[in-house]
Amino acid sequence: MSKIAIVGVGQTTCTRSKIDTFEEMVFEAASKALADAGAEIGDIDNVVTVSNDFWDGRTISSMAVQEAAGSWGKDVSTVEGDGTFGALYGMMRILSGSFDTTLVVSHMKGSESIMNLITNAMFDPIYQRGMGIDATSAAALQARSYMTMSGATEEDFARVSVKNHGNAKNNPYAQLPMKITVGDVMASRKIAEPLKLLDCSPIGDGAAAVVLSNKKGLKRFRKEPVWIKGVAHCSDSFTLGYRDLAKSRALKEAAQKAYKMAGIKKPLKDLDVAELYDAYSYMELMWYEGLGFAPEGKGYELIRENATGMKGELPVNPSGGVVSSHPVFVAGMVRLIEATLQVRGEAGKRQVKGAKTALAHGINGPCGQAHCVYVVGA
Amino acid sequence: MGKRVAIVGYGQTYQRSSRKDVNGVELINEAVVTALADAELTIRDIDAIVIGNMDHFEGINYVDMWSAEGSGAVMKPVIKVCTGGTTGTTVAMCAYYHVASGMFNKVLAIGWEKNSESDTTGAIITAFHPVWERPTLGGAVAGLAIEASKYMHNYGATERDGARVAVRERLHALNNPYAHLHQEWMKGIPPEKLVDLIVGSEQNAMLAYPLRMSDMCPRTDGAAAVIFAAEGSAEKIAPVPAWVHATANRHNFVYAGDVDMDRNTTIAEASKAVFKKAGVKEPLKEIDVCELYLPYSYAGLKWIEDIGFCAYGEGPRLLWDGVTDMDGELPINPSGGVMSSNAIGATALIRVGEAALQVMGKAGPRQVKGGNVNLALATGFGGCYWGDVMLLGKKKPA
Amino acid sequence: MTDWKDKVENMVYSGRIKVPYLWNVGKTGSRFLIAIRDNKEIWGTRCPGCGRVYVPPVKTCGECFVPTTEWVKVSDTGVLESFTVVHYSYEMQPRKAPLAYGLIKLDGADGAILHLIGDTDFAKLKTGMKVKAVFAEERVGSIADIKHFTPA
Ligand SMILES: [Zn+2]
Numbered sequence: 001m002s003k004i005a006i007v008g009v010g011q012t013t014c015t016r017s018k019i020d021t022f023e024e025m026v027f028e029a030a031s032k033a034l035a036d037a038g039a040e041i042g043d044i045d046n047v048v049t050v051s052n053d054f055w056d057g058r059t060i061s062s063m064a065v066q067e068a069a070g071s072w073g074k075d076v077s078t079v080e081g082d083g084t085f086g087a088l089y090g091m092m093r094i095l096s097g098s099f100d101t102t103l104v105v106s107h108m109k110g111s112e113s114i115m116n117l118i119t120n121a122m123f124d125p126i127y128q129r130g131m132g133i134d135a136t137s138a139a140a141l142q143a144r145s146y147m148t149m150s151g152a153t154e155e156d157f158a159r160v161s162v163k164n165h166g167n168a169k170n171n172p173y174a175q176l177p178m179k180i181t182v183g184d185v186m187a188s189r190k191i192a193e194p195l196k197l198l199d200c201s202p203i204g205d206g207a208a209a210v211v212l213s214n215k216k217g218l219k220r221f222r223k224e225p226v227w228i229k230g231v232a233h234c235s236d237s238f239t240l241g242y243r244d245l246a247k248s249r250a251l252k253e254a255a256q257k258a259y260k261m262a263g264i265k266k267p268l269k270d271l272d273v274a275e276l277y278d279a280y281s282y283m284e285l286m287w288y289e290g291l292g293f294a295p296e297g298k299g300y301e302l303i304r305e306n307a308t309g310m311k312g313e314l315p316v317n318p319s320g321g322v323v324s325s326h327p328v329f330v331a332g333m334v335r336l337i338e339a340t341l342q343v344r345g346e347a348g349k350r351q352v353k354g355a356k357t358a359l360a361h362g363i364n365g366p367c368g369q370a371h372c373v374y375v376v377g378a
Numbered sequence: 379m380g381k382r383v384a385i386v387g388y389g390q391t392y393q394r395s396s397r398k399d400v401n402g403v404e405l406i407n408e409a410v411v412t413a414l415a416d417a418e419l420t421i422r423d424i425d426a427i428v429i430g431n432m433d434h435f436e437g438i439n440y441v442d443m444w445s446a447e448g449s450g451a452v453m454k455p456v457i458k459v460c461t462g463g464t465t466g467t468t469v470a471m472c473a474y475y476h477v478a479s480g481m482f483n484k485v486l487a488i489g490w491e492k493n494s495e496s497d498t499t500g501a502i503i504t505a506f507h508p509v510w511e512r513p514t515l516g517g518a519v520a521g522l523a524i525e526a527s528k529y530m531h532n533y534g535a536t537e538r539d540g541a542r543v544a545v546r547e548r549l550h551a552l553n554n555p556y557a558h559l560h561q562e563w564m565k566g567i568p569p570e571k572l573v574d575l576i577v578g579s580e581q582n583a584m585l586a587y588p589l590r591m592s593d594m595c596p597r598t599d600g601a602a603a604v605i606f607a608a609e610g611s612a613e614k615i616a617p618v619p620a621w622v623h624a625t626a627n628r629h630n631f632v633y634a635g636d637v638d639m640d641r642n643t644t645i646a647e648a649s650k651a652v653f654k655k656a657g658v659k660e661p662l663k664e665i666d667v668c669e670l671y672l673p674y675s676y677a678g679l680k681w682i683e684d685i686g687f688c689a690y691g692e693g694p695r696l697l698w699d700g701v702t703d704m705d706g707e708l709p710i711n712p713s714g715g716v717m718s719s720n721a722i723g724a725t726a727l728i729r730v731g732e733a734a735l736q737v738m739g740k741a742g743p744r745q746v747k748g749g750n751v752n753l754a755l756a757t758g759f760g761g762c763y764w765g766d767v768m769l770l771g772k773k774k775p776a
Numbered sequence: 777m778t779d780w781k782d783k784v785e786n787m788v789y790s791g792r793i794k795v796p797y798l799w800n801v802g803k804t805g806s807r808f809l810i811a812i813r814d815n816k817e818i819w820g821t822r823c824p825g826c827g828r829v830y831v832p833p834v835k836t837c838g839e840c841f842v843p844t845t846e847w848v849k850v851s852d853t854g855v856l857e858s859f860t861v862v863h864y865s866y867e868m869q870p871r872k873a874p875l876a877y878g879l880i881k882l883d884g885a886d887g888a889i890l891h892l893i894g895d896t897d898f899a900k901l902k903t904g905m906k907v908k909a910v911f912a913e914e915r916v917g918s919i920a921d922i923k924h925f926t927p928a
Contacts, residue, residue, distance in 0.1 A: 019786050052440075053433035053460070057793060059505040060432070060462040063762040066629050073647070076629050077468055080433075080458045081442065089457060089472060096478030097380035116866040121439040125799045126401065127832045127919050128890050132869030137877055140860030141890075145879070148858070148903050193861040237452045237838045238443050241879050241888035242830065245858065253453060365443030370456065401802040404835045421841040437797040447838025492800070500795045509789045 001261055004091045005218065005225030006376065007101075008037025008211030009337040014175040014325035017111035018205040022056065025207035026068040026107045033103065033209035038222025044211070045099035047071035049078045050086035050106035050329055054118050069105045082277070083208060083333025084362025084372035088231055090212050100217030104210050108327035110203035122366055124239070133240075135279075135366060136200060140192035142245040142367040143282040147194065149246035150297035152285055154194050158185035159303045160281040161198045161323055167310065168320025170349035173334075175204045175325040185281075199281040199323075206327030208334050226340045229357070229377050230262030235370035243369075251290030251361075251371040259292070262375035264357075267292045268307075268314050271375070272355040273342045275335035277363045278321045284308075287361060288316075291373070310352070318342070318350040332362020332372065339376050380478035382775060384612035384619030385738075387417025387605035388731035393558040393719035396494035397599040402436055403448035405601045406490050409724075410450055413486065413603035417615050424605070425482040426455040428472045430465040431491050431723030434501040449488055462505065463673065464627070465489060466602070466726030467758025467766035471625050473606045474768075478622075483608050484615075489727035490601035493720070498597050505762055507633060518673070519594065521637075523586035526676035528639045530588060533691035535679060537588050541573045542697045543678030544592050544717060548572075550704065551714025553744040558598045558719035569703075593675040600721030602728045609774070620734035620770040623753070626651035631763035642677075644765030645757060646684040652767045653686065656775070658753070662687045662701075665769075666751040667736045668710045669729040671759040672717060678702075678710070685757070685767075704746060712736065712744040726758030730768055737770050804835040807847070812922060813915040820885050822846040828886040832919070852909040853928050854882035854889075861898045870920070874898060880907055880925050894924035901927075 010032025012018075012025055020028070026049075034040060047069050051061040058064060062078035069076075075098075079086040083106035090102035119135035146152060162182055168174035180198065188197040211221070218225060234257075236250035237243045255267070264270045274291070278284040285299035293314060294302050302308050308316035319338040322331045339358035341347040347355075357377040364370040389412025391397070397405055406429075414420060427449055429442050438444050442451065442458035449456070461468040466489035473487035502518050529535055548564055549572075551557040564572055576582055582590045605615075612619040628644040628651075631637050649661075658664050670685075672678045679693035687708060688696050696702055702710040713732040716725050733756040735741040739749035751772065758766035801809060804821065808831075811817045820831035825840030829848050836843050859878040862869070869875060876893035878901075893901065895910065908928040915921035 053504075054439040057504070057508060057791070059434045059501055060460065060760065060762050062461060063505070063629065063631065063764065064507070066631075072630055073628065075627055075651075077472065077627065078459055078461055080460050081440075085457050089459075089475070092475045092479035092481060095380060095480055096475045098475075098478070114866065116864075117868060118439065120868045121437065122443065124444065125437065125797070126801050126805060129868070130870065130918070130920060131877065131890065131892055132866070132871075132875075133877060133890060134866075134868070136864075137860055137862050140862070141858045141877060141879055144860060144903065145858040190861075190863045192863065195860075233455045233457075234453060235443065235446050235451050235456045238446045239838075239887065240890050241857075241881075242447070242838065245879075250453060254455075365440050369443050369446070396800075398800045399803050400835075401800050401805060404802050404804070407836050434793065434795060436799075437795065447834060448836060450841055452838040452841075495799055496795050496797045504793050504795075508791050 001229060002227040003214060004094055004228045005213050006210055006340045007213045007221040007223045007225055008033040008039060009340050010036055011173055011208040011334055011337055012206050013173045014204045014206035014327050016175065016202065016204050018109065022065055022107050022109060023068040026065040026105050029207035029209040030069055030103060030105050033211050036223060037211045039211065039220055041070040043101060043220040044070060044103045045101045046075040046093055048086050048090040048102060048104045050083050052080050052329055054121055055108060055113060055328060057113060065107060070103065081364045082362035082372065083330055084336060084374065085233060085364065087210055087333060087336055088233060088372060091228060094212060094214050100214050102212045106330045106333045107207040108330045109205045110328060111205050115203045137192045138240060138366045139280045140195045141240065143194050145245040146282060146286055150300065152300040155182055156285060156300040156303055157199050157281040158182040160278065160284045161185045163309055164278065164317050164321040164323045167318050167350060168324035171319045174320040175202055177320065195280060201279050201323045201326035204325060204327050206330050208330045208337055210333065210336060224344065226343045226376050226378065228374060230258035230375040232257030233370065233372040238369060240366065245367055247296060248286055248290035248368060251287060254371045254373045255291045258373040258375050264375055270357060271314055271359050272357050273318060273352040274314060274316045274359040275319060275338045276316055276321060276361045277332055277335060278317065278323045279326060281323055283368060284316065315352045318347065318352055335360040335362060336374055343376055343378055381480050382609035382621065383474050383477040383606055384621045385604055385734040385770065386607045386612050386616040386619050387413045387419065388734055389413030389416050390556050390602040390728060390731060391600050392556050393598045393600035393721055395558065395598065402492050403445050405492060406445050406488060407448035409601035409603040410486065410488060413605055417605045421450040423484055424450060424486045425484050426476050427451045427486045428457050428459060428469050429488040430459050430469040432460060434504055435491055435493060435498060435722060436495050450486065461764045462760030462762045463671065463722060464726055464758035464760040464764040464766045465723045466728065467730060467768060469727055470604060470730040470768060471627065471766060474622050474625055477606045477608050483611055485606045487604045487606065487727060489724040491721040491723040492599045493597040493722060494599050519586050519589060522674050523589045525639050526588050529676055529680045532640065535694050537577050538573050539679055539694040540588065540593055540675040541576045542569065543675040544576065545569045545572045546703060547711055547715045547717040550712050551718035554713045557714040558596050589674060595673050595717045595720040598719050598721040600719060600724050602724040602731055604727060604731045616738065618738045618772065620737035621775055623769040623771045623775045624652040624655035625768040627766040629764045637763055642681050642684040644763050645681055645759060648765045648767040649685045652769050656769050661685065662708055665708060665753045665755050667712065667746050668708060668755045669713060669733040670710055670757045671726050671729055672715055673759065709746040712741065712746050726766065729756040729758065733770050737772050802835065804833050808833045809917045813917045816911045818850050818852055818882060820848050820850050822848050829884060830887050831882055831885040831889050848884065850882045850884035853906060854880045856903055856905050856907050857881050857888050858903055859893060859901050876901065878907065878925055891922060892924040895926040
């Protein structure tokens with residue numbers, strides 16, 4: 001399908017701590033996306049904002065950014081989830097026939113709260129929360145389950161970290177560009193075994209925005225459209241222990257649906273580049289499998305063979321991925337933006353030559369409970 | 379062009395002050411199971427789910443994820459939306475757009491809240507700006523009191539006018555077994571007399587002038603679920619589907635000091651957009667019944683003017699003439715409205731569900747116009763001046 | 777030209793959301809917690825659709841979307857399916873770091889339960905090993921009535 005196009009993208013840099021307020025960050029991202037599209041706020045028919053009350057420390061956090069998102073006098077709604085889900089809702093609102101263009105914005109200031117407390121609150125208050133479990137300790141349980149199932153090693157996880165932090169050196173928006181070795185990762189401080197410091201993403205501050213349009217709306221914009229060829233989302237069950245943490249059936253389901261829409265038959269071959277939500281290094285290997293880049297339990301083969309490096313068969317996370325920059329809720333939208341830049345040939349030093357078809361991926365919930373998969377192309 | 383969309387099923391829990399027998403996920407499940415049964419569908423027929431509530435009211439982050447096993451979202455697409463008091467209508471609109479987009483055929487919309495589990499006012503205060511407003515501004519009541527006294531000042535309305543709205547809501551609730559507040563003692567007493575009793579009562583505590591206890595909504599535990607389906611499926615599922623004729627929303631408040639306390643501009647603008655889309659020229663005549671999100675009594679005077687049912691300042695006259703009572707020209711809130719049940723995340727979705735019931739002719743003792751309802755209007759409102767409007771109808775929209 | 781922003785001190789307003797919560801466990805979960813509190817027994821619910829036994833119990837099976845119908849007593853011993861040793865500290869943790877979490881599949885249950893691992897040398901933890909529930913001396917009706925699991 002080629003009904004909805006991405007015509008403008010904007011992102012702030014991702015840093016550990018920004019002085020800017022939510023409003024200022026959203027205004028920056030939205031203004032950049034509009035400028036990129038060659039448009040003004042008047043060209044936008046409706047707005048979707050993405051935010052989370054816990055992270056923002058504010059009930060109905062979405063209302064705080066409405067002026068900055070230019071929604072005054074417009075139809076506007078809000079999604080509490082990763083930015084990829086927000087963009088999907090923005091797309092639905094156009095497909096409904098009610099609007100021709102949507103601006104979708106997402107913001108995060110991880111620096112203003114404590115990640116462990118915020119993510120502890122996503123666990124069940126009766127059975128899990130009191131144990132002090134948080135996103136990182138839960139991810140560690142998943143990493144170990146995955147190692148047991150697949151035979152992947154901690155060195156394999158380290159290879160992902162090395163690749164992505166290295167790629168980040170080509171991305172001016174990334175938070176942690178680093179030239180590191182497998183040894184560096186292995187020797188880094190133990191966080192939650194088997195995860196070490198360099199396996200974990202840095203929670204940071206950032207905002208991102210995209211402008212979406214149907215064919216009719218295109219004449220308002222200057223940019224060549226990048227089309228959303230396929231998109232799908234799916235959630236697994238919630239309770240750790242009830243779901244098989246080692247396998248991502250929800251990602252598999254979402255990917256198959258998105259591939260079908262986009263006519264992708266052999267993802268490793270048909271896709272030119274992929275941007276995945278690797279909040280922790282091991283996740284990238286699991287997502288390879290869920291996305292059908294590798295058979296179940298064989299994701300580590302791709303990283304060992306460097307098949308997902310910049311010169312590999314399918315470069316994954318040329319931007320440096322989430323393990324290098326993690327503004328929660330924004331990070332998935334950044335994947336979509338990076339995929340768009342790749343298809344446009346505007347990805348600068350991180351450009352994959354000749355990229356025509358790109359995949360972007362977002363997650364939501366503990367241990368990648370829900371996934372949203374996009375295939376975009378020229 | 380998108381798909382035509384209709385509501386084909388609705389379910390709600392009994393709205394109660396506290397549901398200690400279930401946790402949040404189990405409460406959600408009750409509403410979902412009831413809605414599925416109403417539409418004679420199973421969870422397998424549902425293609426996607428939209429859910430909403432306020433995070434800080436239960437202290438649960440990522441509610442869409444946490445509730446998956448009760449909402450039916452296991453191995454399904456699910457999205458969470460939240461806009462405060464409007465959350466329920468925002469959920470409904472999101473489900474509508476899911477279906478209208480052509481991407482999903484049948485979509486389940488869920489709203490819920492267990493207000494008994496926290497200090498609602500404490501949580502609401504966090505909706506205000508942490509640096510500029512939180513240290514000085516307190517909860518929802520004070521803001522609404524300012525709005526009410528301004529309306530009284532501008533149009534000469536009285537405390538009796540406000541009480542007349544409260545009386546209507548309480549009397550209507552007596553017909554609704556799902557409503558939280560049932561003031562049985564009011565049964566059989568004429569509205570005028572009830573107004574006298576309320577305004578003159580010493581037990582009816584003044585909270586913030588002119589608002590008394592009787593002017594406010596309760597805190598409720600409850601959940602609701604509404605099923606939306608695309609044309610082609612909708613007619614097969616429901617004998618009389620409630621078609622979505624138009625929906626719109628507006629928002630214009632970031633800082634409390636910026637709010638226009640004279641008029642409810644977001645409800646006004648959203649209503650205007652909906653009526654334009656649906657070709658409604660004389661709302662009072664053309665619309666048969668309303669389920670309006672009126673969180674306190676005076677809203678029932680002022681906001682009906684903003685929607686366009688009458689001119690500014692004429693709201694009290696409509697009330698006293700009985701126009702908005704069960705047998706009036708435009709019955710408002712046959713369900714008893716928000717003032718009778720307020721499980722915040724569910725409340726606005728209940729407005730949509732109740733409006734759908736009226737169109738479908740399934741409202742039982744609270745059915746108006748002998749089931750002959752062609753157009754029903756539902757609204758949502760949030761203390762952060764979010765205004766949502768949805769118009770449902772018996773005829774397929776053009 | 778200098779930017780005026782360079783000269784402005786960054787003001788920070790620190791706050792904390794203080795809202796008390798009372799989470800209702802529900803009848804199903806309450807029965808589970810009471811059995812631990814009163815009898816040191818661990819019970820789950822079985823789904824009539826897929827036959828899975830859930831511990832902690834669920835009122836509805838998320839997979840089949842049908843109510844569970846049967847209570848099943850499971851063992852207080854099970855298999856350690858996954859574990860992590862956590863080396864950082866923050867205020868929600870009930871113990872000082874390093875502390876360990878495990879996903880434990882109790883004998884007779886299908887889903888695993890998340891809990892603390894204690895009274896052992898963490899370096900010797902292995903997936904697949906047998907672990908046993910240690911009950912707290914004073915039990916109040918919370919999941920912490922199981923103090924932790926320890927190698928059997
Ligand atoms: Zn089952």
